[in-house]
Amino acid sequence: MRVFLVAGEPSGDRLGGALMEGLKTLDPDVEFDGVGGPLMQAQGLTSRFPMSELSVMGLVEVLPKFFHLKRRIAETAQAVLDTKPDVLITIDSPDFSLRVAKLVKASGDTRTVHYVAPSVWAWRPGRADKMAKVIDHVLALLPFEPPFMERAGMECDFVGHPVVNEPIASDQDISAFRAGYGLGDAPLLLALPGSRRGEVDRLAPVFGEALSLFLKDRPSMRVVVPAVAHMVDAVSEHIKNWPGTPVVVDPRKLPSDQAQAQKRAAFAAADLSLAASGTVSLELAAQATPMVIAYNLNWLTHQIAQRMVKLDTVTLVNLVSETRAVPECLLNDCRPEKIAAALAQVAENPDAQREAMTVTMERLGRGGEAPGLRAARAVLERMHA
Known part of the structure; x- marks a missing residue:
């Protein structure tokens, strides 16, 4: 065939x-x-x-x-x-x-x-x-x-x-990831500003400002930024002035299976994540990583989307679990102060999303x-x- x-x-x-x-x-x-x-x-x-x-x-x-x-x-x-x-x-x-x-x-x-x-x-x-x-x-x-x-x-x-069939990173995988990037036992925040050039250019500056606000009272927290291969250079340029001594997880020198395993370990190692809207919310849920979703669009696309979207959430974890467990900062709410407040809310009660993530994985197979x-x-x- x-x-x-x-x-x-x-x-x-x-x-x-x-x-x-x-x-x-x-x-x-x-x-x-x-x-x-x-x-x-x-x-x-x-x-x-x-x-x-x-x-x-x-x-x-x-x-x-x-x-x-x-x-x-x-x-x-x-x-x-x-x-x-x-x-x-x-x-x-x-x-x-x-x-x-x-x-x-x-x-x-x-x-x-x-x-x-x-x-x-x-x-x-x-x-x-x-x-x-x-x-x-x-x-x-x-x-x-x-x-x-x-x-x-x-x-x-x-x-x-397919996300439901991927391995869950083990404690050994997490320890190896931390050691490989010199992260020790520091608390980790995962930042995922997207996989396309336009959304990274649009979201990375906002994410950086939000992290500056959020990390003011959390000086020991490190920022980890997994990047898709074709966006590593762009992401690295954007995060130069971010707080949290950010580490870019670069998949380019690894075979695809090892790159995926490293990404899963990064997700599982994180205490908290800030991510662009999309399939990544399911990848985070698969590794039980608490998250905040933030997203904005080009101005004209934004205006059109506001008039056409029929739902009060776009996050797949929320939709599949039929909850609103994952906080969202979308369109007009995609602002540093709103995102920082949402991160603080999740950091205070990271277990609040656990059941929704478990239900999502079960319903997806x-x-x-x-x-x-x-x-x-x-x-x-x-x-x-």
């Missing part, structure tokens, strides 16, 4: 890598083509171009790269049509992925699968109907998503999230079949139904 995959950012690469591993388990003769990052490449994909070119978020942020992205969309769709795979699997990054699927469907009958349901329960519900015109089958990460997709006319399976294998099984079963 030949599978063409397209992922556009680190979280999608993670999903794609787990799915590819599952497909190889069920069909050892499977062949891969497409676009992906280091985790997908470790499973045997030779990416047609660097995935980092697609890691753009926000309505306004896309504009400067519009023509380049348009060329990549056409190039990727043509590659699918030329190679005639048994299935095209697009992973998240809908602005890119669904345009590729549209061109493919317009010129052929390739089966299309999209991994990660659009958040129609949060905003722009009409996206499901538009997506149904070019996507045959959806793999959903969240248990409440299939009915939304099925109503629009697509097949949909809840397959869980912890203890069951690996989500990547479940996703692979769903792809194969629907193809052969």
